[in-house]
Amino acid sequence: MTDLTKICPMCAEEIPATARVCPHCRTPFEVRIVGYCPTDHEVVEADEDHKCLKCGSAVLDARIESKMVEPWQAAPRAAPGQPATVVPPTGSVSAGP
Numbered sequence: 099m100t101d102l103t104k105i106c107p108m109c110a111e112e113i114p115a116t117a118r119v120c121p122h123c124r125t126p127f128e129v130r131i132v133g134y135c136p137t138d139h140e141v142v143e144a145d146e147d148h149k150c151l152k153c154g155s156a157v158l159d160a161r162i163e164s165k166m167v168e169p170w171q172a173a174p175r176a177a178p179g180q181p182a183t184v185v186p187p188t189g190s191v192s193a194g195p
């Protein structure tokens with residue numbers, strides 16, 4: 099599965115289908131392998147060896163699913179050598195009178 103590619107929706111560059119971050123524009127992706135498990139009788143997530151994460155059986159029709167992670171969903175990146183910090187959203191919601 100390493101020779102498959104996808105197009106980054108942000109910079110339109112061709113990148114590996116398994117890329118979790120675009121090497122050109124740093125857009126993050128959520129990547130997972132899924133396939134049909136004949137033991138569990140459903141589509142399940144699989145590991146890199148195409149084994150079901152639930153029972154360990156080989157899955158059929160394994161494929162890579164990839165979607166862009168919205169910037170507010172991505173984990174914040176810290177400067178090298180610094181711990182990452184989580185900043186809560188600003189603003190408040192008022193109930194009104």
